[in-house]
Amino acid sequence: MTSLDFLHISIADQQLYGFAGGRLRLRFPVSTARNGAGELNGSGCTPRGLHQVRACIGDGLPVGAVLRGRRWTGETWTPELHAAFPGRDWILTRILWLSGCEPGVNRMGQVDTFRRYIYIHGTPDSEPMGVPLSHGCVRMRNADLFQLFPLVPPHCPVRIDEAPCPNWAAAELE
Numbered sequence: 001m002t003s004l005d006f007l008h009i010s011i012a013d014q015q016l017y018g019f020a021g022g023r024l025r026l027r028f029p030v031s032t033a034r035n036g037a038g039e040l041n042g043s044g045c046t047p048r049g050l051h052q053v054r055a056c057i058g059d060g061l062p063v064g065a066v067l068r069g070r071r072w073t074g075e076t077w078t079p080e081l082h083a084a085f086p087g088r089d090w091i092l093t094r095i096l097w098l099s100g101c102e103p104g105v106n107r108m109g110q111v112d113t114f115r116r117y118i119y120i121h122g123t124p125d126s127e128p129m130g131v132p133l134s135h136g137c138v139r140m141r142n143a144d145l146f147q148l149f150p151l152v153p154p155h156c157p158v159r160i161d162e163a164p165c166p167n168w169a170a171a172e173l174e
Contacts, residue, residue: 004151007053009138011037011046012164014130016120016138018148023174026148029129030120031139036132037162039100039111044135047098047113049106051158054099054114056149063142067091067121077124089135093122093142094149098158120158121145 004025008017011032018026038045057070066075068091075081077092098120100106100113107113116136123139133139138160140148 002151003153004156007152007156007158008165008168009158009160010165010168011048011132011160011162013169014132015165015169016140016148017165017168018151020151024168024171025173026151027168027173028140028144028148031123031127031129031134032132032160033136034133035136037160039106039113041110041112041116046132046134046136046138046160047100047106047111047116047118048160048162050101051098051106051113051118051160052101053096053152053154053156053158055095055097056152056154057097058094059149061093063093063146064122065093067093067095070095070097079126082124082126090124090127091119091121091137092124094145096120096149096152096158101157120148 004018006019016028033046035044039047064077066073120138122142122145
């Protein structure tokens with residue numbers, strides 16, 4: 001498959017939709033923020049609006065690689081490692097670091113997506129998808145993110161909104 005042109009994340013559907021050439025190519029379940037949608041720094045919410053992928057981090061790392069401060073710790077997630085660090089917000093496999101494109105909405109000041117460290121990232125497979133449970137980021141299954149990552153170029157547009165997308169949720173992938 002060629003690179004994707006656009007990603008759309010529906011908070012209502014808890015889905016990420018990937019498009020290339022104007023056609024729906026990928027659909028993955030996600031988990032957005034437990035606190036709902038919102039842009040304010042410290043809110044723990046998933047920011048809405050138009051974003052872009054500012055950085056693609058983790059190429060070449062193993063599935064389940066543990067990332068802290070956007071660097072690989074040298075560890076790979078296991079249930080035993082998870083048990084040793086209860087309550088950790090695990091960032092695994094890859095990071096697509098988002099940057100807002102709308103000044104005053106999701107860029108600059110107290111609403112800056114990039115400075116809030118909002119990512120699309122992997123999470124332990126024991127965490128449910130389709131349920132809003134994150135601290136603001138968009139969580140994905142590691143295998144899904146591993147498939148998505150090489151298809152997303154830097155600066156790829158990402159729209160995050162609250163509206164359901166029933167046509168895309170039910171559509172056949174092309």
